Amino acid sequence: MMNTMTPQKLIVAIAVPLEADHVEAIKAAHPAVSVLYEPDLLPPERYPADHGGDPAFQRTPDQESRYWDMLRSADVLYGFPNENAAGLAEIAASGKVQWIQAMAAGAGGAVKAANLSEAQLQSVTVTSSAGVHGLTLAEFAMMGVLNGFKRTAEMAADQAAKHWPELRTPTRLVSGSNVVITGLGEIGMATARLAGAMGMNVSGTKRTIEPVDGVDTVTDTAGLPGLLANADALINTLPGTPYTEKLINAEVFAAMKPGTVVVNVGRGTVIDEDALLAALDNGQVSYACLDVFAVEPLPASSALWEHPRVMVSPHTSALSVAENRLIAERFIENLSRFQAGGPLLHVVDPVHFY
Missing domain, CATH: 3.40.50.720 (NAD(P)-binding Rossmann-like Domain)
Structure with a gap:
């Protein structure tokens, strides 16, 4: 039948x-x-x-x-x-x-x-x-790098105070500078492409160490401190997992070249926020652009809100x-x-x- x-x-x-x-x-x-x-x-x-x-x-x-x-x-x-x-x-x-x-x-x-x-x-x-959201996040990340290199936080403070500095302060050149991207997945690679297009030398971390087009040096997280010794900027795109929690901690900040710009478009738990504040205060970090935080909404008690060299974005960088x-x-x-x-x-x- x-x-x-x-x-x-x-x-x-x-x-x-x-x-x-x-x-x-x-x-x-x-x-x-x-x-x-x-x-x-x-x-x-x-x-x-x-x-x-x-x-x-x-x-x-x-x-x-x-x-x-x-x-x-x-x-x-x-x-x-x-x-x-x-x-x-x-x-x-x-x-x-x-x-x-x-x-x-x-x-x-x-x-x-x-x-x-x-x-x-x-x-x-x-x-x-x-x-x-890769390209949207990558554009936001590069905005953070540019803000740090071009001193936009200081300029905004001067503008709010109607202050014209007697001495002009030079900004930093993005082209030719070194950026480290933690997490060379799709978001990380979109960021690497934009960074490369702006003339930056790109290095990064990946769970599997293998050559990546457009990235000069690839290492795992154990090699991160070594990459940061010569880095001008660090961009985190890593997700929040037990393995990435507070991966970017006091030890990692201490390995940075003084004046490093830090951008986080991954997850807030990846960065130890207390260690970041200490690094901002001692000069290891010159500027931080943060779209994500360990606790969201960011508590009103957080010192990140009022820090003069921190941009707080309410987890909106992926939106378009x-x-x-x-x-x-x-x-x-x-x-x-x-x-x-x-x-x-x-x-x-x-x-x-x-």
Whole structure:
């Protein structure tokens, strides 16, 4: 007897705010996939790529039921439910979802916080948006280097005081200077390309020591102090893991050439903030541009807020008006791979959570 059953249609549910044109792009790229999108169940965006949406938004009991029914019917989710670890934990317990595309580049933290069982970690694949933010972060990192080299903090202070210095102070030349990038992944490589285009000599760290195009010297983290002896700037792009916590500490700051500019677009836990403040005060670090912090929001009690040679950015360096489009394009590519049974891009490690 002939089997007339047809394969079950793959179901994708949009769990986070997303513009309709990006949803339509997903549908157009994968017409055989059922894409569930109910914008009235999703909080409105307050700004481009506001994946959590307006916190004042509340669903009615009926809407809440519809939202979870939609997500539990799906094989694939675009975003964590309610864009948080609790939502991930709840949907993982439902047993149907096989893959979730996270919005964050550092999605491992949320996966870890969800406290999933080993079986759930094996049954639900989470992919991050790592690399999508690479160029935006690289541009921010180079801004930080330029701010430090060109003394913009001092100029802003003089302007606020309406002070015209009697003696002019020279700035530092970026071209020909030495930069060390910790973490030569996609963000690190995007940063290396921009640094190289500005004439900087680029070195960096990587878990596997191997030649990298555009990078003069590659070492592992054990070789970081040696790289910093001649560095004019240090840019961190490393994620937050148990292995990177306070990796950049007092010992590393002591190995720096006095006057080094420090930029952090990775995770705040990578830098020992007390040691950084000490290095700023003793001159090892001349300027720090920080987008991430060990505790966020940065506590009002932190001395980093008021330090005259620190720029505090509220973890916004990755944001751009193109972010939603870029993540949707990444999802479209990954969805093709998922249907073909191929390897997905940027799978979150279920052991080390990066």
